[in-house]
Amino acid sequence: MFKNSKAFFSLLLVSILWGCNYPISAYLLQDFSPVFLSTVRICCTSLFLLIIAMIRKGIRRPSSSEWKLLLGAGIFGTLINQTFYFTGLNHTTPAKASLIIALAPIATIFLERIIFKVKFTLKKVSGAGISLVGVFSIIGVASGSFGISWGDLNIVVAMLCLSISLLFIRALSKSMNTYIITIYSTVLGSVLMIPAAGVEGIVSGTVMSHSMFMWFLLISAGILAQGIAGFWWNKGVSEVGAGAASMFMNVQPFIAILASHFILGDPILVSQILGGILVLLGVFIANMPSGKPELVLEPKREAA
Secondary structure (H helix, E strand, C coil): CCCCHHHHHHHHHHHHHHHHHHHHHHHHCCCCCHHHHHHHHHHHHHHHHHHHHHHHCCCCCCCHHHHHHHHHHHHHHHHHHHHHHHHHHCCCCHHHHHHHHHCHHHHHHHHHHHHHCCCEEHHHHHHHHHHHHHHHHHHHHHHCCCCCCHHHHHHHHHHHHHHHHHHHHHHHCCCCCHHHHHHHHHHHHHHHHHHHHHHHHHHCCCCCCCCHHHHHHHHHHHHHHHHHHHHHHHHHHHHHCHHHHHHHHHHHHHHHHHHHHHHCCCCCCHHHHHHHHHHHHHHHHHHCCCCCCCCEECCCCCCC
16 A cells, blocks of 8 residues: 555546546647647636635635745746647647656656755666656557657657646645645636737637537636646645656556547557556556665765
8 A cells, every 4th residue: 555545546547637638638739729728728727726716715825935936836837838738739649748748757856856855766766767668668659759849849848847847836835735836826827828828829820619519628628637637736746745746647648548549549559558557567666665764876976
């Protein structure tokens, strides 16, 4: 049993929802322009969260230092992340996008080491390595190539910003409730997204669907995948840490390929399933409890 089994289950469920989000987003991009799509989704999420805040009440005003951290989470986790994610997804495949986003655990582990001096452990490093082998196995079969396109580069920026936002959330969780963090950071991000959508309209024009089903799907995705799942994710980060939580991002490529089969008609191969098993195994190893002291991997230091 995991030490924080409830938190880990929530993170796994969020990873499944976000894995399905790749092909759903690609499907929506057939009828919407990228930044406009992202803006409408995040605004729907913000409206949902504000309604929840009014029902639950008790939301407090952040301090000046918390406002700065919330602004950082909104800028990196919503404005930049969402803009580059949807722009990139419009020029690459859901499979390749899921691979690049799955690299966030590695970026987060190194960021934690640099900023918070979090020590490397053998389980965390080996788990990350096994998961990444599974990720590359899945995407290598799905895409047939590891060439980097313009869309891939956009997804790389989105991935790095997501990793940075996790660190802001970790700092905020020391003094703020996770649902308050979610509300403030999302609403701030949606406010910042509106000018970005305006710029897109001026530069390349805004495209929007006339289908009621597409609008229903868009709004539902915003509430479920970004609203409710955001609560669960931020709570999980605060309980298990940014590095451990980000390991669950490696589950998303496996889910993305399965969902893409049903939503976009992409094929599923045996080698992809085997890669998915490696992904889950890596997540398990990285978060497996141990009764013995864990081996810490420290950089070698020069003698004084």
